[in-house]
Amino acid sequence: MRITGENLIGAAARRGEGETFRAVEAATGNSLEPAFASATPADVERACALAAEAFDTYRETSLEDRARFLEAVADAIVAIGDELIVRCMAESGLPRARLEGERGRTVGQLRMFAGVVRDGGFLEARIDPAQPERKPLPRPDLRLRQIAVGPVAVFGASNFPLAFSVAGGDTASALAAGCPVVAKAHPAHPGTSELVGRAVQAAVKQCGLPEGVFSLLLDAGISVGQALVADPRIAAVGFTGSRRGGVALMQAAAARKQPIPVYAEMSSINPVVLLPAALDARGAEIGRAFVGSLTLGSGQFCTNPGLILAVEGAGLDSFLEAASAALKETQAATMLTPGIHKAYCAGVAALEANPAVTTLARGLAGGTHQGQAALFSTTAQAFLADHTLAEEVFGAASLVVRCPDLATVRAVLEQLEGQLTAAVHLDEADFEAARALLPALERRVGRILVNGFGTGVEVGHAMVHGGPYPATSDGRTTSVGSLAIHRFLRPVSYQDLPPALLPASLRDDNPLKLWRRQDGKLAAPQA
Numbered sequence: 001m002r003i004t005g006e007n008l009i010g011a012a013a014r015r016g017e018g019e020t021f022r023a024v025e026a027a028t029g030n031s032l033e034p035a036f037a038s039a040t041p042a043d044v045e046r047a048c049a050l051a052a053e054a055f056d057t058y059r060e061t062s063l064e065d066r067a068r069f070l071e072a073v074a075d076a077i078v079a080i081g082d083e084l085i086v087r088c089m090a091e092s093g094l095p096r097a098r099l100e101g102e103r104g105r106t107v108g109q110l111r112m113f114a115g116v117v118r119d120g121g122f123l124e125a126r127i128d129p130a131q132p133e134r135k136p137l138p139r140p141d142l143r144l145r146q147i148a149v150g151p152v153a154v155f156g157a158s159n160f161p162l163a164f165s166v167a168g169g170d171t172a173s174a175l176a177a178g179c180p181v182v183a184k185a186h187p188a189h190p191g192t193s194e195l196v197g198r199a200v201q202a203a204v205k206q207c208g209l210p211e212g213v214f215s216l217l218l219d220a221g222i223s224v225g226q227a228l229v230a231d232p233r234i235a236a237v238g239f240t241g242s243r244r245g246g247v248a249l250m251q252a253a254a255a256r257k258q259p260i261p262v263y264a265e266m267s268s269i270n271p272v273v274l275l276p277a278a279l280d281a282r283g284a285e286i287g288r289a290f291v292g293s294l295t296l297g298s299g300q301f302c303t304n305p306g307l308i309l310a311v312e313g314a315g316l317d318s319f320l321e322a323a324s325a326a327l328k329e330t331q332a333a334t335m336l337t338p339g340i341h342k343a344y345c346a347g348v349a350a351l352e353a354n355p356a357v358t359t360l361a362r363g364l365a366g367g368t369h370q371g372q373a374a375l376f377s378t379t380a381q382a383f384l385a386d387h388t389l390a391e392e393v394f395g396a397a398s399l400v401v402r403c404p405d406l407a408t409v410r411a412v413l414e415q416l417e418g419q420l421t422a423a424v425h426l427d428e429a430d431f432e433a434a435r436a437l438l439p440a441l442e443r444r445v446g447r448i449l450v451n452g453f454g455t456g457v458e459v460g461h462a463m464v465h466g467g468p469y470p471a472t473s474d475g476r477t478t479s480v481g482s483l484a485i486h487r488f489l490r491p492v493s494y495q496d497l498p499p500a501l502l503p504a505s506l507r508d509d510n511p512l513k514l515w516r517r518q519d520g521k522l523a524a525p526q527a
């Protein structure tokens with residue numbers, strides 16, 4: 001497939017007339033062909049108009065047709081073949097094996113949502129039959145289902161150019177809900193974005209859907225994204241990236257005449273608590289496993305373990321010794337963009353310059369665009385006194401906070417902002433301490449895990465990849481897993497509608513064979 005640098009607007013490919021830009025080869029900083037041209041306000045207008053036009057038809061597609069469409073998108077991405085991986089490696093600097101795995105996750109996610117759509121449970125159909133004889137007042141016939149919110153703007157992440165980008169989790173969940181998507185390509189991987197965008201465009205055509213179900217817009221800067229969020233036809237936004245970017249979109253959405261929800265996944269330092277018995281039993285082993293998680297993908301995971309909390313003692317010493325030794329052997333790795341590399345170096349330099357922080361180890365030095373891993377330590381007292389120590393350094397850097405006792409570990413946790421994950425390393429003798437920490441963890445994070453690290457999010461039905469602000473803009477939901485579909489749905493109640501006007505999901509004969517809540521009780525479909 002030839003990469004042309006065009007915007008994909010409905011069924012058309014159109015060269016933008018805005019500022020041109022090129023992808024940058026992450027490893028060298030050299031420009032890649034071709035030139036991409038930013039969309040104009042007229043392109044944004046056209047993509048949103050087509051999305052609005054497609055909305056009523058697309059949201060009422062049969063569950064089977066919508067599921068087949070999601071599967072067709074997955075098949076079309078696989079069909080791009082190695083070209084996608086090669087282009088993505090060049091643009092992101094991520095290695096082949098990682099990107100092949102990420103492609104598997106991307107298509108697996110689309111197929112999982114196809115299953116969710118076929119199941120129909122997301123419609124949450126409820127029927128409270130009329131009670132005309134009820135005294136003192138009769139009860140009306142009330143029926144509820146979830147409907148799609150409207151066209152969704154999706155901003156993909158630089159660090160997951162497939163699984164969190166053009167056809168990533170936000171797009172998959174929005175399309176599954178019945179929402180057309182207008183995606184804004186991340187400028188760090190425009191070629192990858194175009195290849196995937198063309199695959200989605202082809203699937204729309206193959207499935208005979210209205211062309212406005214999907215568009216992809218390019219932008220060298222931020223004006224297209226701003227215009228997209230401001231467009232009155234856009235009903236919700238999905239975003240993964242920096243806190244600054246996410247907050248800017250939240251503000252743009254809130255400033256609209258009709259404000260809309262923004263589901264932004266932003267910064268997180270993912271505290272890891274090492275409890276005493278686990279540390280005493282296997283401090284060194286945990287230290288080595290920690291370095292594996294910290295340096296995965298050059299640390300460019302929002303689930304990266306950026307903060308370690310533990311009580312001083314021999315167990316912590318052996319953890320630090322093993323972690324430092326492993327980290328010193330870690331090869332530097334190419335970072336996603338020169339800008340992200342520069343931000344990482346600045347974050348590390350600020351920690352190195354902080355008089356309350358000790359540099360425990362640095363990884364092997366690398367080339368111009370490669371991130372060199374770093375491990376730091378500080379005291380709980382210093383951490384509690386300096387909020388800058390709790391800021392995300394995006395990359396393979398982590399800070400160990402030495403605590404005098406478990407009460408201090410808890411005090412540090414209580415001071416943290418919202419997080420995506422928290423990990424606790426424990427043995428049976430730590431259960432009581434862990435139980436005491438759980439309420440604080442539940443209040444602060446979206447996922448609590450034991451004897452592991454948060455990197456590598458499982459895509460499933462019980463996953464929460466979310467958390468209170470600033471981990472995300474709305475901690476009531478998730479951006480990974482089947483629950484994500486609910487971000488793009490809203491309930492509608494139908495009171496006393498004649499049967500002929502009811503949607504199929506709410507008809508008495510239950511043609512979709514749905515499980516429904518009948519007068520408050522979950523009822524299986526009649527065979």
Ligand SMILES: NC(=O)C1=CN([C@@H]2O[C@H](COP(=O)(O)OP(=O)(O)OC[C@H]3O[C@@H](n4cnc5c(N)ncnc54)[C@H](O)[C@@H]3O)[C@@H](O)[C@H]2O)C=CC1
Pocket residue numbers: 155156157158159184185186187221222223225226240241242243244245246248249265266267268301302339340343344394
């Ligand atoms: N916690 C996390 O998961 C991640 C954090 N980051 C952090 O973000 C920094 C920048 O990385 P990027 O990937 O470029 O993230 P970013 O947040 O700057 O950009 C993400 C997307 O949002 C758009 N955007 C950003 N600001 C905008 C605005 N004001 N209005 C409209 N659109 C806007 C960008 O064009 C891009 O498409 C990194 O150095 C790193 O510190 C980056 C990736 C993931």
Ligand SMILES: O=C(O)CCC(=O)C(=O)O
Pocket residue numbers: 157159160164240300301302303454455456457458465
């Ligand atoms: O750890 C993962 O698999 C996902 C991480 C993530 O969501 C991110 O880095 O944006």
